[in-house]
Amino acid sequence: MATMKQVAEKARVSTTTVSHVINNTRVVSSDVRERVLNVIQELRYIPSAVARSLKNDRTHTIGMMIPNNSNPYFAELIQGIEDESFKLGYNIILCNSYDDPKKQVAYIRVLMEKRIDGLILVSSGSDAELSQLLDDESIPKVLVDRELTGVAADFIESNHEQGGYLATKYLLDLGHRNIACVSGPQDLLPSRDRVSGYMKALAEAGVAFREDNLLHSDFTSQGGFTAFQQLLALANPPTAIFVSNDLMAIGGICAANQAGIKIPEELSVIGYDDIALASFSTPPLTTVVQPKYDIGVLTARVLVDRINNSELPFRRELLATGLTVRQSTAPLKSS
Numbered sequence: 227m228a229t230m231k232q233v234a235e236k237a238r239v240s241t242t243t244v245s246h247v248i249n250n251t252r253v254v255s256s257d258v259r260e261r262v263l264n265v266i267q268e269l270r271y272i273p274s275a276v277a278r279s280l281k282n283d284r285t286h287t288i289g290m291m292i293p294n295n296s297n298p299y300f301a302e303l304i305q306g307i308e309d310e311s312f313k314l315g316y317n318i319i320l321c322n323s324y325d326d327p328k329k330q331v332a333y334i335r336v337l338m339e340k341r342i343d344g345l346i347l348v349s350s351g352s353d354a355e356l357s358q359l360l361d362d363e364s365i366p367k368v369l370v371d372r373e374l375t376g377v378a379a380d381f382i383e384s385n386h387e388q389g390g391y392l393a394t395k396y397l398l399d400l401g402h403r404n405i406a407c408v409s410g411p412q413d414l415l416p417s418r419d420r421v422s423g424y425m426k427a428l429a430e431a432g433v434a435f436r437e438d439n440l441l442h443s444d445f446t447s448q449g450g451f452t453a454f455q456q457l458l459a460l461a462n463p464p465t466a467i468f469v470s471n472d473l474m475a476i477g478g479i480c481a482a483n484q485a486g487i488k489i490p491e492e493l494s495v496i497g498y499d500d501i502a503l504a505s506f507s508t509p510p511l512t513t514v515v516q517p518k519y520d521i522g523v524l525t526a527r528v529l530v531d532r533i534n535n536s537e538l539p540f541r542r543e544l545l546a547t548g549l550t551v552r553q554s555t556a557p558l559k560s561s
Contacts, residue, residue, distance in 0.1 A: 228269035228270060228271040229271075230244050230245070230271070230273075232269060232271075233262065233265050233266055233269060233271050236265045237258075237261050237262045237264075237265040238261075239258060239261070239262060243258065243262065244262055247259050247262045248266075248273050284343055285340070285341050285343055286315055286316050286317065286343065287316065287317050287318075287319060287340065287341075287342050287343060288307075288311055288316050288317070288318050288319070288342060288344050288345070288346060288526075288529060289318075289319050289334070289337035289338075289340070289344070289345045289346070290304070290307065290318055290319065290320050290321065290345070290346040290347075291321045291322075291323060291330060291334060291337070291345070291346070291347045291348065291349075292304070292320070292321075292323070292348045293322075293323055293324070293325050293330075293349070294322065294323075294325055295320075295322045296446075297445060297471070297473060298472075298473070298499075298501040298502060298503055299471065299472075299499045299501055300348070302501065302502070302518040302519060302522075303348075303370070303518045303519075303521060303522045304318075304320065304522065305519060305522060306518065306520065306522020306523045306525070306526070307346060307522040307523070307525055307526045308522075309522075309523065310522065310523040310526035310527060311526045311530075314526065314527070314530045316343070316526075316530065319337060319340060319342065321333040321336070321337065323350045324350075325350045325444075326350060327350050327355075327356060330349065330350050330356060331356050334347075334356070334359060334360075335359070338365065342365070343365075343366070343533050344365060344366040344367065344368070344529045344530070344532065344533045345365055345366070345367040345368075345529075346367070346368050346370060346525055346526075346529060347360075347368070347369050347370065347374075347379075348369075348370045348371050348372060349369070349372045356374065357374050357375060357376050357377055360374065360377045360379070361377060364536075366529060366533045367379040367380070367532075368380045368381070368382060368525050368528050368529045368532070369381045369382070370382050370383065370521065370525055371383050371384075371416055372415055372416065373415060378540065379540065380528045380529070380532060380540050380541045380542075380543075381540075381541070381542050381543070382521060382525050382528065382541075382543045382545075383416070383521075383543075383544060383545070384516045384517060384544070384545045384546070384547050385544050385545065385546055385547050386415075386416045386419035386420045386423070386547075387419040387420070387422045387423040387426070388423060388546065388547050389420060389423060389498060389514040389516070389547035390407075390419065390420035390421060390423025390424045390426075390427075390468070390470075390498075390514075391423035391424070391426050391427045392423070392514060392547060392548070392549050393423070393424070393468045393496045393498065393514050393549070394407075394423065394424045394426075394427035394428060394468050395427040395430075395431075396496065396512075396555070397466040397468065397494060397555065398427060398428075398431045398433070400494065400556065400557045400558060401557050401558035402465050402466035402494060402558045403431075403433050403465075404436075404439070404463075404464045404466070405424075405428070405433070405439070405465070405466045405467070406439040406440070406441070406457050406464035406466070406467045406468070407420075407421060407424045407440050407441070407468045407469075407470070408441050408442075408443055408450060408453040408454070408457070408467060408468070408469045408470060408474055408475075408478065409421050409440065409442050409443070409470045410443065410444070410471065410474075411442060411443075411444060411445070412442045417442070417470060420470050420498065421440065421470075424468055438460060439464060441453045441456060441457065443470075445470070445473060445474060446473055446477070447473045447474065447476055447477030447480075448477060449474055450469060450473065450475060450476065450477030450478040450481075451477035451478060451480055451481045452477075452481075453474065453478065454467070454477070454478035454481035454482055455481050455485075458482065458487065458493075464493070465492075465493060465558055466493065466494040466495070466496070466558075467494070467495050467496070468496050468498075469496065469497050469498065470498050471497065471498050471499050472497040472498060472499045472500065472501045472503065472504045472507075472511060472513055473501075474497075475495055475496070475497030475498075475504075475507075475513070475554075476497070476503065476504075476511065478495060479495055479507060479508070479509075479511075479554065482495070483508075489509060489554055490509065490553065490554055490555050490556035491556065491559070492559075494512075494554065494556055494558075495511070495512070495554045495555065496511075496512045496513060496514070496554065496555055497511045497512070497513035497514070497554075498514040499513065499514070499515075499516050499518070500513045500514065500516065500518075500550055504550075504552070505552070507554070509553035509554050510552035510553050510554065511552055511554045512549075512550065512551050512552045512553070512554045512555040513550055514547050514550075515548040515550050516545075517545050517546075517547075520545060521545060524543060524545075528541055528543070
């Protein structure tokens, strides 16, 4: 691999001049600049990002931590973040905690050691060590979807309570009254907010909440499959189920099919996220739409603004949700 010294020797300039050409830190005559750039291309010299960061105090690198990359929701969110970051001149280092708070802390320490300019975090639940680490580090950061107590950061999420309300109200408008909810983990704020929306819609319609109609799972297809088995085994099983993400809804539909229950004729199912796979489930899934790509784009912009000006007031952005109606929901059939 070529070195800066070799570039300087072949271009007949000093290493300092090569550095100024690469980093734009001093005016260099056009003929010298062109000569240096031609040699860089000829030798395929790759400047050290670490060395440049030591001089400029910038690596133009953003660290991102997500809970689980097997969830397509995060893939679509990441696409928005990557596209916008690239436009703004930043690269992404992606880490996956697999819902392990300890691994999450370890990875964030690694990212800090890589001298990232900023951090995007979708946390794997609350953790005292994580909160302390982020509080101690002055690095610019944006929290997405899941806020952390005591951490001063920009915060971006979609309106999860509104999403839960829209889903449940739609099922109520179809005539359903025995509506179950398969929520995500109880310790996550988005899960609790979606349940709040579910409860609000039931209360507005004068429908009594049944405790056995609310289950908490883990945002996986297997979790949804198991939850549906439990709900469908009730003495008075629901006629409709609101599920807190599409993966669990698709797993649940599989459980209903195995039990011989027709969807949507005998059971209406509505998911949450509107991942690309939702259009191709059997039947195609009615679901709450999260503006995933838009959240990603906004997240990247907010973080770069914070990197460029640490004195900006912290932003809290709440993006609206919507509803996409497909074939997994239908009006309640009269007995």
